[in-house]
Amino acid sequence: MSDKGDPVLIALVSCGSEYAGVQSELEKAASTLNAKLVYPEMDVATLDTIGMEFGLEVASPDLRLMMARAKAVVEGVAKVDGVFVTSCFRCAEAAIVRNELRRYIFEESGLPVISYSFTERTTAATLLTRLEALTTIARRKHLLARTKQTGITAGIDSGSTTTKAVVMKDNEIVGEGWVPTIKVLESAETALQQALDQSGLKTEDIQAIGTTGYGRFLIGEHFKADLVQEEITMNSKGAVYLADQQKGPATVIDIGGMDNKAISVQDGIPGMFTMGGICAGASGRFLEMTAKRLGVEITDLGDLAIKGMGENVEMNSYCIVFGIQSLVNSLAKGSSPEDVAAAACHSVVEQIFEQQLQEVEVKEPLILVGGSSLIAGVPKALGDLLKIDVIVPPHSQLIGAVGAALLASGYVSE
Amino acid sequence: MAKVIIYPTNSLILSDMVERFGHEPLAMMEKIKKIINTVGVDSPPLNITPEEPKRGLKYAAVEVPAGVRGRMALIGPMIELAEAGIIVGDSSISFGCMGCARTNELTKFLIREKGIPILEIKYPHTEEEGQDFVYKIAEFLKSLPSGSDEK
Numbered sequence: 339m340s341d342k343g344d345p346v347l348i349a350l351v352s353c354g355s356e357y358a359g360v361q362s363e364l365e366k367a368a369s370t371l372n373a374k375l376v377y378p379e380m381d382v383a384t385l386d387t388i389g390m391e392f393g394l395e396v397a398s399p400d401l402r403l404m405m406a407r408a409k410a411v412v413e414g415v416a417k418v419d420g421v422f423v424t425s426c427f428r429c430a431e432a433a434i435v436r437n438e439l440r441r442y443i444f445e446e447s448g449l450p451v452i453s454y455s456f457t458e459r460t461t462a463a464t465l466l467t468r469l470e471a472l473t474t475i476a477r478r479k480h481l482l483a484r485t486k487q488t489g490i491t492a493g494i495d496s497g498s499t500t501t502k503a504v505v506m507k508d509n510e511i512v513g514e515g516w517v518p519t520i521k522v523l524e525s526a527e528t529a530l531q532q533a534l535d536q537s538g539l540k541t542e543d544i545q546a547i548g549t550t551g552y553g554r555f556l557i558g559e560h561f562k563a564d565l566v567q568e569e570i571t572m573n574s575k576g577a578v579y580l581a582d583q584q585k586g587p588a589t590v591i592d593i594g595g596m597d598n599k600a601i602s603v604q605d606g607i608p609g610m611f612t613m614g615g616i617c618a619g620a621s622g623r624f625l626e627m628t629a630k631r632l633g634v635e636i637t638d639l640g641d642l643a644i645k646g647m648g649e650n651v652e653m654n655s656y657c658i659v660f661g662i663q664s665l666v667n668s669l670a671k672g673s674s675p676e677d678v679a680a681a682a683c684h685s686v687v688e689q690i691f692e693q694q695l696q697e698v699e700v701k702e703p704l705i706l707v708g709g710s711s712l713i714a715g716v717p718k719a720l721g722d723l724l725k726i727d728v729i730v731p732p733h734s735q736l737i738g739a740v741g742a743a744l745l746a747s748g749y750v751s752e
Numbered sequence: 753m754a755k756v757i758i759y760p761t762n763s764l765i766l767s768d769m770v771e772r773f774g775h776e777p778l779a780m781m782e783k784i785k786k787i788i789n790t791v792g793v794d795s796p797p798l799n800i801t802p803e804e805p806k807r808g809l810k811y812a813a814v815e816v817p818a819g820v821r822g823r824m825a826l827i828g829p830m831i832e833l834a835e836a837g838i839i840v841g842d843s844s845i846s847f848g849c850m851g852c853a854r855t856n857e858l859t860k861f862l863i864r865e866k867g868i869p870i871l872e873i874k875y876p877h878t879e880e881e882g883q884d885f886v887y888k889i890a891e892f893l894k895s896l897p898s899g900s901d902e903k
Binding site: 353357358361362383386431459 | 795796800801802803804805816817818819820821822823844845850851853854856
């Protein structure tokens with residue numbers, strides 16, 4: 339997985355990571371990616387004044403240390419390729435500093451920045467996708483600049499719920515496959531075969547393959563992929579490509595089967611991003627369970643939601659267990675299935691709004707992708723909440739696979 | 753000789769003063785040295801593993817951030833051993849720094865709650881205040897049981 343050559347330098351701007359037992363996990367994730375965590379140097383005397391200078395007077399000296407290190411990055415004292423801002427989960431003071439520093443560093447330096455709040459249970463595997471995206475943006479800018487697919491390439495997105503595959507030829511999608519993820523390799527083979535059958539091409543015609551998603555490493559090895567890449571990068575690229583928004587700013591929201599992502603994109607390259615995954619209540623799984631409870635196919639849930647009024651249903655929890663319970667109670671009290679479907683869609687987007695869009699600056703156009711974008715009630719609920727038009731590009735469930743096929747074509751030319 | 757907990761818990765000056773007056777300073781440096789030298793634990797730079805925040809549950813509930821509980825896993829046992837305490841308020845970062853305000857609040861509370869002799873003193877900002885600062889700490893240390901007055 340690790341790239342050869344010079345390590346990518348990532349400034350670690352953190353509070354408490356060395357005391358929370360996660361420092362070694364951070365180091366482990368970084369070394370897997372041939373990245374090096376560095377600690378921007380600053381004058382210790384600045385810790386007494388940085389709070390006022392930054393305008394944020396906090397009580398914790400380590401948070402002031404974070405500010406001083408962020409300033410060292412912005413002023414170029416520390417030469418780094420990306421920044422990882424992190425602090426303890428559940429610390430309100432740190433959350434304020436973390437969010438403001440992320441914005442400050444990104445706006446003032448243009449460096450890719452991600453932030454994360456950890457617990458003692460945070461593992462290297464959890465950190466890996468986030469750090470991988472960060473190192474990719476720093477390391478493979480030339481590849482990410484690609485806006486056209488060339489030759490014949492395939493992309494496979496091995497997601498937690500479904501596996502998607504596309505075959506592309508001369509900048510067109512000529513075949514697609516979409517199957518539930520059961521056995522990772524077999525599902526990938528089936529999805530790719532579907533795409534090949536539709537395209538009329540054979541495996542040997544494919545000049546390059548890209549893989550992404552949870553199963554990317556396993557299927558990458560199996561198919562001898564030219565490019566194995568996390569989904570933040572692949573999905574952003576696929577989203578702006580399909581939405582024909584490759585230049586300028588955009589915001590990509592990807593609601594997947596198990597997690598969701600909010601990504602601020604500039605010229606097709608991700609900048610700030612957040613990645614959910616702690617709570618299934620903000621994922622497609624919540625909608626799947628709602629559909630099952632209403633006795634409708636997941637594909638029909640959206641049309642049902644469009645006809646309903648979510649406000650008519652009282653929901654006391656975002657939790658996938660208690661939230662569904664609220665919906666069941668509403669049905670028992672006589673709510674219509676349409677209203678319940680609308681409430682479920684609203685619940686998912688509201689949770690994404692509260693948990694993730696607060697950390698990413700929403701710049702239009704807003705591109706909604708992932709399997710849940712096909713449920714018509716979801717883009718409507720998101721548009722209603724944000725009061726902006728939401729773009730759902732064609733093949734919006736295939737963005738990861740399309741991004742993979744597009745970027746893999748860089749290896750055809752080479 | 754009394755076991756004296758100091759605050760800030762990593763203040764080299766305070767630790768040194770306690771030692772000069774014949775007492776045993778309970779300070780973070782010793783704790784950190786011990787875990788760094790623990791054979792078989794490889795979690796640099798401080799060798800704190802996810803086990804420490806769990807041990808910290810003795811002093812702070814699970815809703816308290818992991819960084820606070822990890823720190824308390826080191827500081828809490830020192831407070832338990834303490835027979836006296838010196839708390840310096842509003843000190844400069846260069847005098848000693850605990851890093852986390854929530855840990856500071858909890859540390860000071862637990863020291864005060866213990867019912868041991870405590871000297872609470874403000875960090876000095878002038879030479880005159882500095883002399884008074886050293887004098888008061890010296891007098892406090894001399895007053896502790898089995899304190900070494902001869903030194």
